[in-house]
Amino acid sequence: MNYEIVIKRGTPDHAGEFEHFQIDADRDATVLWVLEQLNLRTPLCTIDGKKTDKIGWECGCKQAMCGACAMIINGRPMLACKAFLTDLKNPVTLEPFRKFPLVHDLIVDKSILQKHMMDMKLWISDEQNKPADAKPAAGSLSETLYQSSACIQCGCCLEGCPNYSGIDEFYGAMMMNTAYQIANREPEQIVVKKDIKEAKKHFARGCSNSFACETVCPVHVPLAYHISRLNSLAWKIAWKKLS
Numbered sequence: 001m002n003y004e005i006v007i008k009r010g011t012p013d014h015a016g017e018f019e020h021f022q023i024d025a026d027r028d029a030t031v032l033w034v035l036e037q038l039n040l041r042t043p044l045c046t047i048d049g050k051k052t053d054k055i056g057w058e059c060g061c062k063q064a065m066c067g068a069c070a071m072i073i074n075g076r077p078m079l080a081c082k083a084f085l086t087d088l089k090n091p092v093t094l095e096p097f098r099k100f101p102l103v104h105d106l107i108v109d110k111s112i113l114q115k116h117m118m119d120m121k122l123w124i125s126d127e128q129n130k131p132a133d134a135k136p137a138a139g140s141l142s143e144t145l146y147q148s149s150a151c152i153q154c155g156c157c158l159e160g161c162p163n164y165s166g167i168d169e170f171y172g173a174m175m176m177n178t179a180y181q182i183a184n185r186e187p188e189q190i191v192v193k194k195d196i197k198e199a200k201k202h203f204a205r206g207c208s209n210s211f212a213c214e215t216v217c218p219v220h221v222p223l224a225y226h227i228s229r230l231n232s233l234a235w236k237i238a239w240k241k242l243s
Helices: 029-038 111-120 139-148 158-161 172-183 187-193 196-204 212-216 223-242
Strands: 003-012 014-024 070-073 076-079 091-094 102-104
Touching: 003 029, 014 029, 029 091, 070 158, 076 158, 076 212, 111 172, 111 196, 139 158, 139 172, 139 223, 158 172, 172 196, 172 212, 172 223, 196 223, 212 223
Parallel strands: 003 091
Antiparallel strands: 003 014, 003 102, 070 076, 070 091
8 A cells, every 4th residue: 555654854953844755565564664664765765756864763672662763653652663554544644752852853862751760769779679578569569560660661651741841840650650660669768768749749740630641652551540559659658657
């Protein structure tokens, strides 16, 4: 089947414009495959015959594990390796995430996510990291921790969130999910020592409960449930501390 692929090109110094390409592909092909095939063309030409540069995009695994190929596909944050042409309307429009600084074409700079993790100290401390003393989580907690660990930190939840901007104090669902994992490993650390006020500032105050994060998550992490569990845990420990 013949597809028209519309790609927004650009760099930080150039606002960019849409270029149109044409490709014959099976309906079960992915957007990632399409990008690979286009960049194999020498020279690469637009639909009207204009020669253009190779398309900038990223990928690390091709199997929805690295999150590098996240982009906006037909207006929705998605992974290119999981976006099948059969599920997309023709023409297929590809754009970079808008809430992260543009690097080149479909590549954006997500280093702000590491900064947010550093700000919230979202890691297990050396003092607490003692595998020999670790105990298996029981019952439903084990299942929710397993689900939360499926996050590949692709940023789709942040791109789809109506409240996340990347420039204010609201850190979004991805950091909430990470905080949930750490909180259940070091509850006193994350909620008391690392300060519940920080969790309120970076999470609760900015979330409007639209749950767009969960809707666009490509690996189907139940973010709404994990956010509610994090809030419940925070208040439980805070109340215990005051008692």
